[in-house]
Amino acid sequence: MNVEALAEELRALLGEAAVSTDLAARERASIDGARLSPVISEQLPLGLADIVAYPPSSELIAATVAAAVRHGVPITPRGKGTGNYGQAIPFEGGLVLDTSRARKILEVGDGYLVAEAGATLVSIELAAGKANQQVLMYPSTANSTIGGFVSGGSGGTGSIKHGMLHEDFVLALDVVHAVPDATLLHLEGKDTEPYIHNYGTAGIIATVTVALEPLQDWRAFYASFDTFEQALSVIRPFADLEPTPRLVSADLPTLAEALPANPAIPAGRASLRAILDAESLEAATALVEGAGGRVEDVREGAQESMKLSMMSYNHPIEWLQKAYPNTYFHVEVAGDALVDRIDEVHAVYPGGMLHIEAQKGRPIGMLAGTYTTADDVWAGFEKLAALGVGFHNPHQWFVDYEPERTAELAKTTDPENLLNPGKLQAKPAVATGSQV
Ligand SMILES: Cc1cc2nc3c(=O)[nH]c(=O)nc-3n(C[C@H](O)[C@H](O)[C@H](O)COP(=O)(O)OP(=O)(O)OC[C@H]3O[C@@H](n4cnc5c(N)ncnc54)[C@H](O)[C@@H]3O)c2cc1C
Known part of the structure; x- marks a missing residue:
């Protein structure tokens, strides 16, 4: 790889301010949310970029990829770096292609929105709102990018109704393959599927059309x-x-107390938080009171919904880790046993505590436990399976959604293995569990 020649070419292409070889910038671009996993944290740092580029448009993302390929430099794409398995870490150094400046909302139509990869979900939701529409789902890290969400995320606010992001969320993509004359390749419908949730290992996403x-x-x-x-x-x-609600989350008192102070989350009580259509408030209140609970508050406005989203999915775990440093890990879990066999689920790990999210079909959640060793984490997987609990291992970075299909596709879209090296192998070394 010839990093110096690439740096020179990118400076001419993108301008001085859009290319960096400073150590501080390279370090910032070489870490993601992997600290959520004590197993991965023990292995950090896992890589350091040689150069970081910030192309400001979809077209320049394509030109940046083409230049890196011509110089034989590995390319690790990056949005906001909030993914939590180390997938955005440049294991082999080379170029980190930061998309966060390519963030234009290009079009809002009836039933669709077109955005550059670096547009945040917050900006997409706001743009949709101005046209009296809403995005089908967004992750609890709503400030992350649409390219990062589609490439590394799974679901979030809105998933109760719309499922995970493989299901009709993406209408079209412009992708860039790792070839010397790379340009934007427009894909629609089913053709977009092989590029979703594989960490950019089969192509870099430059533009996304969402429903x-x-x-x-x-x-x-x-x-x-x-x-x-x-x-x-x-x-x-x-x-x-x-x-159907947009989000329904619940926590044990200990988890709830770790969340940001909020009068509607009283100390010592289990908390339930939901984003509800105004038409269902009466029925929801009856459900809460029928179960012996009380409604603490009902708040209006998009910001209040967004605030509630930011206390869902992995966020309670992150807050728990802030309240009790170096103590907890988590496993992503799913199934009716989370409700029906909660004591047994909690007993799988010492200090076991479930954060739960309602979904159509079966609830999902994050099971926190006291961290001892990675082997103890793996040992719990068997117990979860015996309880009928689906699980996903958030302590490894390998592509675990359709890895064989991605590997086959990458033979032609990334013939020199330059895209996000180290994330794609046919059989991951450690148990990955089922998708939850
Ligand atoms: C506390 C916490 C809560 C979270 N909650 C959720 C949640 O509710 N739902 C959820 O799905 N996820 C969640 N996540 C994971 C993550 O925040 C989201 O998936 C987020 O949308 C990722 O976006 P990003 O811009 O930060 O992507 P990054 O972390 O920068 O990238 C994610 C992956 O995609 C690749 N990538 C980035 N951009 C592109 C591109 N343009 N083309 C190809 N590949 C690309 C990266 O190389 C990396 O492998 C959470 C993480 C944390 C730490």
């Missing part, structure tokens, strides 16, 4: 209960409310 739906009147709903079991008892009924 929109009509805007709803959402409310941020806070309730509390004496016990977590009471909160759990309404998780499935909440998923069945009509219109």
Whole structure:
């Protein structure tokens, strides 16, 4: 690889301010949210970029990829670096291609929005809102990029109704292959599928067209209960409310207390938080009161919904780790046993605590436990399986969604193995579990 020649070419192409070889910039571009995993944290640092480029448009993303390929330099794409398995770490150095300046919303139409890869989900939701529409889902890290979400995420606010991001979320993509004359390649519908959730190992995403739906009147709903079991008892009924909620999360008192201070999350009580259509508030209140709980607050406005989103999925775990440093790890889990066999689920790991999210079909969640060794984490997987709990291992960085299909595609789209090296292998070395 010839990094110096690449740096010179990129400076001419993108301008001085869009290319950096400073150590501080390279270090910032070489870490993601992997610190959420104590197993991965023990192995850091896992790589250091030689050069970072910030192309400001989809076309210049393509030109940057082409230049890196011509100089034989590995390319690790990056959005906001919030992915939590180390997938955005440049294991073999080379170029980190930071897309966060290619962030234009290009078009908002009836039922769709076109954005450059570096557009944040917040900006996409705001742009959709101005056209009386909403995005089908966004991750709890709503400030992350659409390219990073499509390449490394799985679901979030809106998933109760719309499932995970493989399911009709992406309408079209412009992708860039790792070839010397790389340009934008436009794909639609099913053709986009092989580029989703594989960390950019088969192609870099430059533009995304996502589906929109009509805007709803959402409310941020806070309730509390004496016990977590009471909160759990309404998780499935909440998923069945009509219109379907956008998010329903619940936590044990210890997890709830670790969240940012909020009068609607009282100390010592289990917390249930939901983003509800205004039409379902009465039915939701009846469910809470019927289970012995009380409604703490109902708040209006997009910002209040966004705030509630930022206390969902992995965020309670992150807050727990801030409150109790170097103590907890987590496993992503799914299934009815999370409600029906909660004591056994908690007993899988010492200090076991479940954060749960309602979904249509089966609840999902994050099972926190006290961290000892990686082997103890793996040992719990068998116990989870015996309880009928689906799990996903968030302590490894290999592509684990359709890895064989990606490897086959990458033979032609990345013949020199330059795209995000080290993330793609047919059989991951450690258990990955099922997708949750
Ligand atoms: C506390 C916490 C909560 C989270 N909650 C959620 C959640 O609710 N739902 C969820 O799905 N995820 C969640 N995540 C994971 C992550 O934040 C999201 O998936 C996020 O959308 C990733 O976007 P990003 O811009 O930070 O991507 P990055 O972390 O920068 O990248 C993610 C992966 O995609 C690759 N990539 C980035 N951009 C491109 C591109 N343009 N083309 C090809 N490949 C690319 C990177 O190389 C990397 O492998 C959470 C993480 C944390 C730490």
